[in-house]
Amino acid sequence: MNQTISKLSIVIPAYNxxxxxxxxxxxxxxxxxxNNIQKEVIIVNDCSKDDTKEAVERYMQQSSLSIVLYNHEINKGKGAALHTGIKQATGDLVIIxxxxxxxxxxxYNVLLKPVLDGFADVVYGSRFMGGNAHRILFFWHSIGNKVLTTLSNMFTNLNLTDMETCYKLFRREIIQRLDLKETRFGxxxxxxxxxxxxxxxxxxxVGISYYGRTYAEGKKINWKDGFRAIYCILKYNLFR
Incomplete structure (x- = not known):
């Protein structure tokens, strides 16, 4: 899949x-x-109750950054916002x-390098490998992430260390051809x-840093999403 990479689409789901x-x-x-790759930022405002929409519009007026804003009229979930953003991406690569x-x-360049060097089509940024900075927060979250990654690896036969990471980089044609269903953290x-x-x-x-938030600072994922993740691992591997 050798090709010239000229633009990176950055898909941002946003809620409050x-x-x-x-x-x-x-x-x-x-x-x-x-390689002077250009950036395309796609923000999907998932019917925020605060001024997310207005904040992005103000930013767009004074910024040279290429930003496209989409607004969901009802709250659909993070996954649904990602579906919208991925569908609208026009870059050679897409990152979440x-x-x-x-x-x-x-x-970003850490994730881009394996693709630009001709080795990778998909790159995950792992919070659990490498020597980069990691904020120390929730013990049970880290255990939960490792359990989910291990369970996922058992079915996919991959040896990922961080399946739940946000930072996932894809060639656009690969991610756009997937029929994705999950509307939340699944x-x-x-x-x-x-x-x-x-x-x-x-x-x-590749190893990345991680500056985690507390719930007071706005973290949204909870234990229910963990159980949903287990359900999704079984559903999309056993009952495909």
Whole structure:
């Protein structure tokens, strides 16, 4: 799958991020991508109850960053917002970016390098490998992530260390041809299961930093999403 990479589509699902979304957009603006790759930012506002829509519109008026904003009229969930953004992407590559500050856009080049070097078609950014900075937070979250990754690996026959990571980079034609169904946090195990079955797809993993948030700071995932992830691992691997 050798091809020239000229544009990266950055898909951002956003829900009630009006107070801080400018900060992630500032970070994306600062990033100089390898090989002068251009950036396309696609923000999907999932019917936020705050001023997320207005905050993005204000930012667009004063920024040189290429931003496209889509607004869901009803709240559909993170996965549904990702479906919208992925469908609208026009870049050669697509990367998932949360609207919060847990993941650092300055590491895009780390994920891009295996693709640009001709080795990878899909790259996962792992929070559990490498020597990068990691905020120390929730013990049971880390155990839960490892259990979910191990369970997923058992069915997909991959040896990922962080299936639940936000940072996933895909060649656009690969991710757009998947028939994705999950509308909430089940996106991660579903896309991993379906990617693993694609013929001749080369999957790589690189270490990234992680600046996790507490629930008071806006973290949204909870134990119910963990059980949904288990259900999705079984559903999309056993009952496909």
């Amino acid at each position: 991020e009006g107070k801080t979304i400018y900060r992630i957009l500032d970070k994306i603006t600062e990033v100089q991508l390898l 970016q949360d609207a919060d500050l847990e993941y650092d856009p300055h590491e 996106f991660e195990p579903e896309v991993t299961a379906k990617i693993s079955r694609q013929p001749d797809i080369r999957i790589y993993e």
